[in-house]
Amino acid sequence: MSGVNEIRSAFLDYFAKAGHEIVPSSPLVPRNDPTLMFANSGMVQFKNLFTGVEKRAYQRASTAQKCVRAGGKHNDLDNVGYTARHHTFFEMLGNFSFGDYFKDRAIELAWNLVTREFGLPADRLTVTVYSEDDEALGLWKKIAGLPEDRIIRISTSDNFWQMGDTGPCGPCSEIFFDHGDHIWGGPPGSPEADGDRFIEIWNLVFMQFEQFADGTRTRLPKPSIDTGMGLERVAAVLQGVHDNYDIDLFKALIRASVELTGVAAEGDARASHRVIADHLRATSFLIADGVLPSNEGRGYVLRRIMRRAMRHAHLLGARDPVLYRLVPTLVGEMGRAYPELGRAEALVTETLRLEETRFRRTLERGLGLLEEATEGFRPGDMLDGETAFKLYDTFGFPLDLTQDALRRRDIHVNIDGFQDAMARQRAEARANWAGTGEAASEAIWFGIKERVGATEFLGYDTETAEGVV
Ligand code: ATP
Ligand code: MG
Ligand code: MG
Ligand code: MG
Secondary structure, three states: OOOHHHHHHHHHHHHHHOOOEEOOOOOOOOOOOOOOOOOOOHHHHHHHHHHOOOOOOOOEEEEEEEEEOEOOOOEOHHHOOOOOOOOOEEEEEEEEEOOOOOHHHHHHHHHHHHHHHOOOOHHHEEEEEEOOOHHHHHHHHHHHOOOHHHEEEEOOHHHEEEOOOOEEEEEEEEEEEEOOOOOOOOOOOOOOOOOOOEEEEEEEEEEEEEEOOOOOEEEEEEEEEEEEEEHHHHHHHHOOOOOHHHOHHHHHHHHHHHHHHOOOOOOHHHHHHHHHHHHHHHHHHHHHOOOOOOOOHHHHHHHHHHHHHHHHHHHOOOOOOOHHHHHHHHHHHHOOOOHHHHHOHHHHHHHHHHHHHHHHHHHHHHHHHHHHHOOOOOOOOEEOHHHHHHHHHHHOOOHHHHHHHHHOOOOEEOHHHHHHHHHHHHHHHHHHHOOOOOHHHHHHHHHHHHHHHHHHHHOOOOOOOOOOO
16 A cells, blocks of 8 residues: 555656656745745646746646645635545646647656556546547547446536636546545535545646637647646555545544544544644644735735644644644654655654644633624524634634534525624724824824735635636
């Protein structure tokens, strides 16, 4: 059985042998795109190669890319702990062709890797193609010998990728593994597709068109390939487990979390341990790449992730900071592949410890208030926005933390009410400051408040370019 570290190496070796340059992961904070919050797919660092703005010595590359999907268009934060397949931080394995090989070779390389190198049984695999992509459908039949009922045409944007409103775009093909009929779910495109039985492991993007602002689309003279395979998902398949959180890496993290808290990963505690393990990774990798907790932008996303994990540690009964004590286990598991993690170990530990110590003071009081405010609530009820805002403003509860805390009881938060309360507070603050003669400090204060408001609640939905969708 191969561990995560071996699978990553096997993937990269395979593509190195097939003439690909092995390129290191780019940092989570994109250097070349200020509008993108975090690297969320392998192609992010290669954007300029796909558009032709930049040329490099190689035309084929392969990477294991650090990704975070916890804000902006790709936000998997709410899925963590509740689906078998989502993380906030994960590694995306990819192979790329910049105007070199195209669809036939990409499908052949992918099929041979999963069935020969990795030895997955072909009868457990199902693929999707974009509804209009007869070429891909024909290639899957020819190369993989898949019967027609396991090549599913999908007509939604899920299977048509676009870099942005303009620029390279094209159809996608996704490879799914069937974990078996003991798990609820159906094949892609079916009514039960949102279950976890068929899990998408690999996404191939065929960039064959260029989209223009006037709505027209032309064929690219040299089409390109962009693929993304979730390392944790393929590791689950190869290790014979259904759930990403049961792979070697997560087992080690969860074991450490169980030991520290003394609570077994069973029943409701299972989701908490998963959230802790997942958020520990996201937190540590973000700090190692230079993000620090703050009240705006990237730093606020980090803070939300940290505080959310802390609430789960609290749920497990931990009354002293615990997350920082899990850092050595993570460094032990992933430090070889990502030396920056080891280099940042002291900073990660200290940042976590400080944030945990600080937040602990208000966490308990905030949870007490939340309990009082929702006493007698039934499933389907709604918490008023005022209270959610008070939790945010006075107790430092990010909105999603409050939502997460009420999730098990199926209580929702009145988001409009929350935003109204925030707007009202801002207007009141403005009125109170008027006429004090402290124009300078007022300007600074509103500057901060405005920025905080804008980035916290709208997120970065100005993202212009997305990774594999
Ligand atoms: P899903 O439909 O399951 O949410 P996706 O289509 O959004 O996945 P892509 O954008 O195609 O995912 O990313 C390429 C690959 O990266 C996926 O096939 C999957 O293996 C992996 N992946 C995507 N999101 C996550 C995540 N949140 N956690 C772990 N792996 C992920
Ligand atoms: Mg997704
Ligand atoms: Mg998908
Ligand atoms: Mg996909």
